[in-house]
Amino acid sequence: MIETAPIFLTLELASLTTVILFFLAIPLARWISHKKNIFKTIAEVIVSLPLVLPPTVIGFYLLLAFSPSNSFGKFLDHYFDIRLAFSFGGLLIGSVIYSLPFMVHPVLSGLTSLPASLEDASYSLGKTKTQTLFKVLLPNIKPSLLTGIVLTFAHTIGEFGVVLMIGGNIPGRTNVASIAVYDEVEALNYHNANVYAAVLVGISVTILFLLYLSNRKLQEVKIL
């Protein structure tokens, strides 16, 4: 009998990660797009780091940080009664860090591709920075926003190393689909592994297909 819990856990993790990153990435990308100093470069390095680091390295450091025997983990445990290691919350934080570039990069490239005069025009028409962001900038980078959302979601589904390091495989809490495939193969249950793998392939192909299809539509509207 196949458990469906890992699939739903994967979808839950991917959805929450996407929502959190969407609201985190927009102000971050806008801040980076405006700055020209060393802090911009530092921010860019930090955002891109998960692209080059092995996921196990990120997972390892997060595990150390979350561990109740270390100061940060002890602090969380003592004051907030939160233990992040081997928990869904820990997974979520790991995912947010691991997928950060997949949301920030598309949004940032969308914002920097807009002519600077759009923002200037909006200010000279009396509109605040917030009004300008929501009424002018974001509506004109819809394809970038969509790309960020979909890539983040898809990337979180495909996460393995970080999850393994900080989540383990506690059923219903941290046993996501990618881990379940690994476990089933280890137990020589090839049929079950096949089902999980096929579901992941199906979800990934579908969302990427929808992304490219709708971005093509958005581009066509733009050209007209």
Place this chain on the structure above:
Amino acid sequence: MTHFSLQKKLHSAEGPLSLDVNCDIEDGAFISLYGPSGAGKTSLLRMLAGLMPPDSGMIKVKDEIWFDSEKKINIIPQQRLTGFVFQDYALFPNMNVEQNILYALGKNDSKKIIDELLDVTGLGGLRDKRIQMLSGGQQQRVALARAVARKPKLLLLDEPLSAIDNEMRANLQQTLLSIHAQYNVTAIIVSHDINEIVKLTSKTIHLQNGVVRQYQPPTEIFLNQFDEPGSMKGVFLSAEKAANEYEALILTGEQVIKISCSENDAKDLQKGDEIVLSFKGATAFLRKL
């Protein structure tokens, strides 16, 4: 009266430039800003609009102080009430013609001005059109209508007609004059086109290397400075012997004219040479510049 005196160190493509400009503009005047590329024209407009901070100086528009480095006053662009027409129009692609103009109005502003502006700019039939579907000239009209919608105290136009063909340009110049007359707004236009400057504006700031070289009516700035009375500048194209004289083709402005001249005048000229053309009676004289 609008008064500004602004200093700013700039880094242009031609190297560092220190802008130092002083000027008084009468209310309701239409002024042009003329000068070579990199003279600081766009930077000056941006400082007036609050989009670029000056190093020092002051800006006073009517009774309002927009900027004063000594008193540490720097009104944000949103509160300066300027209308800025950008070189690339800067229209919002996510809005149609009407929404672009409507964007300029506050919640409590009367929407009546929209119809009026669509009418003046001849955009009435295009109000629902997407920006991407408009021609360059039409886009420029939308940008103009949007800039005027807030009834600005200062209308700043950064080479608004440079990317538009000649016929449409004449048409738009007329629209600009109508808008200026109707709303009686103090306006500054950056332009390289002498024709346009003379037609639209009453005074010209001639900017060179960051300082005001002349501030006079354009007719005085561009009055030709040649010794020969009634002369004009032209470009020599070719000359052929005909009967006793030479017939030369000269480009003046946008026209090619054919004139008779002496062999002496024509013989040393090459195609493309800049010349001064003058007349005495029916005889034309050519002099190489």
